[in-house]
Amino acid sequence: ALQCGIVGLPNVGKSTLFNCLSNAKAQSANFPFCTIEPNVGVITVPDERLVQLEKLVKPQKVVPTTVEIVDIAGLVKGASKGEGLGNKFLANIRETDAIIHVLRCFEDDNVTHVDGSIDPVRDKDVIDMELQLKDLETIDGRITKTEKIAKTSKDPEAKRLLDVLLKYKAALESGKSARTVELSDQEQKVAKDLFLLTNKPIMYVCNVDEASVVTGNKHVEAVKENVKDEEAQVLVIAAQTEAEIAELETFEERQMFLDDLGLRESGVSKLIRSAYQLLNLKTYFTAGEKEVRAWTFPAGALAPQAAGVIHTDFEKGFIRAEVIKYDEYVALGSEQACKEAGKMHIEGKEYEVQDGDIMHFRFNV
Ligand code: GDP
Numbered sequence: 001a002l003q004c005g006i007v008g009l010p011n012v013g014k015s016t017l018f019n020c021l022s023n024a025k026a027q028s029a030n031f032p033f034c035t036i037e038p039n040v041g042v043i044t045v046p047d048e049r050l051v052q053l054e055k056l057v058k059p060q061k062v063v064p065t066t067v068e069i070v071d072i073a074g075l076v077k078g079a080s081k082g083e084g085l086g087n088k089f090l091a092n093i094r095e096t097d098a099i100i101h102v103l104r105c106f107e108d109d110n111v112t113h114v115d116g117s118i119d120p121v122r123d124k125d126v127i128d129m130e131l132q133l134k135d136l137e138t139i140d141g142r143i144t145k146t147e148k149i150a151k152t153s154k155d156p157e158a159k160r161l162l163d164v165l166l167k168y169k170a171a172l173e174s175g176k177s178a179r180t181v182e183l184s185d186q187e188q189k190v191a192k193d194l195f196l197l198t199n200k201p202i203m204y205v206c207n208v209d210e211a212s213v214v215t216g217n218k219h220v221e222a223v224k225e226n227v228k229d230e231e232a233q234v235l236v237i238a239a240q241t242e243a244e245i246a247e248l249e250t251f252e253e254r255q256m257f258l259d260d261l262g263l264r265e266s267g268v269s270k271l272i273r274s275a276y277q278l279l280n281l282k283t284y285f286t287a288g289e290k291e292v293r294a295w296t297f298p299a300g301a302l303a304p305q306a307a308g309v310i311h312t313d314f315e316k317g318f319i320r321a322e323v324i325k326y327d328e329y330v331a332l333g334s335e336q337a338c339k340e341a342g343k344m345h346i347e348g349k350e351y352e353v354q355d356g357d358i359m360h361f362r363f364n365v
Contacts, residue, residue, distance in 0.1 A: 001295075002068065002097045002098075002279045002281065003040075003067075003068040003069070003070055003095070003096045003097050003098075004067060004068070004069050004070070004096060004097065004098045004099070004100050004103060004275045004278070004279065005069075005070045005072045005092065005093050005096035005098070005099055005100065006018055006069060006071050006072060006100045007072050007075060007093060007094075007099055007100070007102070007127060008072065008075070008101060008102035008103065008104075008123070008127065008129065009104070009114055009115075009123050009126060010114050011077065011104070011111055011112060011113060011114065012102050012103060012104035012123065012207060013102055013104060013106075013207040013239040013240070014071055014072075014102050015071060016207075016239040016242075016243050017102060017205065017207065017237070017239040017242070017268075017271075018039060018041060018069065018071035019243055019246075019254065020045055020239065020242045020243045020245070020268050021041055021248040021268055021271070021272070031215050039070065040068055040069070040070050041054070041068070041069045041070075041071070041072040042066050042067075043066055043067050043068070043069055043272055044064040044065070044273055045064055045065050045066060045067060045271075045273070045276055045283070045294070045296075046269045046272060046273065047064060047065075047066070047283060047294055049283075049285070049294075049326055049356065050062055050064055050285070050292065050294055051291065053179050053285060053287050053292045053329070053330075053358075055126065055293055056329070056333055056334065057288055057289065057292050057331065058285050058289075059115055059287070059288065059290060059291050059292040059335075060289065060290050060291065061291050061292075061293070062291070062292045063288070063291060063292070063293040064293075064294050065283055065293075065294040065296045066172070066296075067272065067275055067276060067279070067281075067296075068095060069275070069308065070092065072092045072093060072096075075089050075126075075127055075130060077126055077130070078130075081133075082128045086314050090130075090131075090134050090151075090197065091201060093131070093197050093200075094195055094197060096200065097200070097201075097279055098201040098202065098203075098278045098279050099200050099201070099202040100199055100202075100203055100205055100271070100275065101122035101124065101202055101203070101204050101205065102204075102205045102207055102239075103120070103124055103125065103204060103205065103206050103207065103219075103223055104118060104120060104207055104219075105120050105206040105207055105208045105212070105217060105219035105220050105223065105236075105298070106118075106207055106208050106209040106210070106212075106238075106240075107209065116304065118219060119186040119219075120206065120219050120222065120223050120339070121223060121226045121234055123221050124130060124204075124223070124226065124227075128175075128177060128198070129175070131177070131197040131198045132172045132175065132176075132177060134197055135168070135178055135196045135197055135198050135199075136169065136172045136173065136174055137167050138194065138196065139165055139168050139172065139194075139196075140169070142161075142165055142194065143162070143165045143169065144164070146158055146161050146162045146165060147162060150162050152170070154195070157190070160186065160187065160190055160337050161190045163187070164183065164187050164190055164191050165194075167181050167183070167187075168181055168191075168194075168196070172198070175185060175278055177198035177199070178196040178197075178198040178199035179198060179199050179200070179201075179230070180203070180229070180230070181255070192238075192274055194322075195244060197230065201278045201279070201280075202230070202232050202278075203232050203233040203234070203235065203274055203278055204223060204227060204232060204233070204234045204235070205234075205235050205236075205237050205271065206208055206219065206220045206223055206234060206236045206237070207238070208220060208236055208237070208238050208284075209238060209240070210238050210240070210241045211240075212236075212238070213236060213237070213238040213241065213261060213262075213264045213267070214263065215259050216236055220234075220236055224266065229243035229308075233274050233277075235267065235270060235271055235274060235331055236267070237267030237268070237270075238261075238267065238272060239267075241261070242267050244257075245257050245258065245266060246268070254266070256359075264303070276296075278359055280298060280299045281296050281297070281298060281299065282296070282297055282298070282299050282301075282352075282353070282354070282355040283295065283296060283297075283355055284297060284306060284353055284355070284357045284358070284359050285326070285356070285357070285358045285359070286358070286360070287329070287335070287358050288308070295309050295310060295359075296309065297309050297353060299355075300352060301352070301353055302349060302350060302351060302352055302353070303318065303320075303321045303347055303348070303350075303351040303352075303353055303359075303361075304349055305347060305354040307321070307359075307361045307363065313363065313365060314363050316363075317334050317363035317364035317365055318349065318361065318362075318363050319362040319363055319364060320346055320347060320348055320361075321346075321347045321348075321351060321353075321359055321360065321361050321362070322344050322345070322346060322347075322359070322360040322361075322362070323344070323345045323346075323347050323351070323353075323357050323358070323359055323360075324338045324343060324344050324345070324358040325356065325357065325358075326342045326357070327356075328341075331359050335358075352360070353360060
C-alpha cells in the first residue's frame with residue numbers, strides 16, 4: 001500500500017496529529033524522541049460519494065478506501081551524520097511514497113522547543129538540510145561509480161545519468177531540494193531509481209493553536225511565503241484541538257465542535273484528502289447489494305490494472321468492464337436505470353479508468 005510519512009522536529013505535534021489520524025495510539029508526551037519506532041496507521045479516506053451511493057444502493061456494508069500513514073521518529077540537527085536517531089529515521093523516510101512535514105506554528109511555554117523559540121521556517125530548513133545532506137551523500141557515491149562506467153564503456157545511459165547527478169549535486173549544494181530540479185522526461189526516468197529523499201512529493205502542515213485555525217497567524221504566513229516556489233500544499237491544522245474532536249463519540253458532536261470553530265471540515269479529513277492527491281491516487285467504486293466499496297488506483301491506470309486492485313485474477317482474466325459515471329448513477333438512481341438509459345458503457349483493455357467510475361469487471365477464471 002502507498003504510504004505517507006509524517007516528519008518534523010521533536011515536539012512540533014507529529015504524534016498528536018498521528019493520533020487523531022489513526023486509531024493506533026502513539027505515545028504523545030512533552031519530550032523529544034517519544035516516538036521511537038515508526039508507527040503505522042491505516043486511515044480511511046472520507047468520501048462524500050460513498051454516502052450518496054449507500055443511500056441509493058442500500059448495501060449490507062460500505063467499505064471506504066485507505067491510505068497508510070507512518071509517524072517517523074524525531075529528526076534533529078546532525079541526523080544525516082547519525083545524530084539522534086538519524087540514520088534510522090532517514091531510512092524510514094526512504095521507504096515512504098510522500099512526506100507530510102509538520103511545522104510548529106503554535107506558541108506554548110509549556111511545550112519546549114528544541115531550539116528555544118518558535119520559528120517554523122528555521123525548523124523547516126533544519127530538516128531540509130539534513131535530507132539534502134543525505135541526498136548529497138547518495139549522489140556523490142553515484143557520481144564516482146557512474147564516472148567510471150561512462151569513461152570505460154561509453155554507454156550513453158551512463159552519460160545521461162551523470163548529467164542528472166551533476167544537476168542534482170549543484171542544486172543540493174546550493175541548499176535546494178532535488179524536487180526543484182527541472183528534468184526532461186528521459187532524465188526523469190533515470191532519476192527515479194535514485195530514490196532521493198528530497199525528491200519525494202511533499203506537503204506542509206502548520207500546526208496552530210485553536211484560535212488561529214481559521215485566520216492563520218504570522219508563523220503560517222512565513223511558511224507560505226517560504227514555500228511558494230515549491231507548488232506544495234500548505235495546510236493549517238490545530239492538532240491538539242483535532243485530537244479533542246476525535247475523542248467525541250458522535251458525528252453530530254464532532255460537527256458541532258467544528259461549527260463552533262468556524263470549520264466546515266475537520267483538518268484531519270482535509271489532510272487525508274490532500275495526502276491522497278499528493279500520492280496521485282484516484283478512486284473507483286463497486287456498487288452491489290452486498291457491498292458498496294471504494295477502491296484506490298494510481299492515476300492513469302488502464303482497466304485491467306485497476307481491476308487488479310481488487311484481485312490479481314481480475315487483471316489476468318480481464319475481459320471487459322461495464323462503467324457507469326458517478327454523476328449519471330446518482331442522477332438516474334440505479335444500475336438498472338442506467339442500463340436502460342444506455343448509460344452503462346462497455347470498455348476494453350485500453351480504457352483509462354476515471355475518478356468516480358462505478359465499475360463492474362467481467363473476467364475469465
Ligand atoms: P512530536 O514530538 O512532534 O511527536 O510532538 P507531540 O505530538 O508529542 O507534541 C509535543 C507536545 O506538544 C505535547 O505535549 C502536545 O500535547 C503538545 N502539542 C501538540 N500540538 C499542539 C498544539 O497545537 N497546541 C499546543 N498548545 N500544544 C500542542
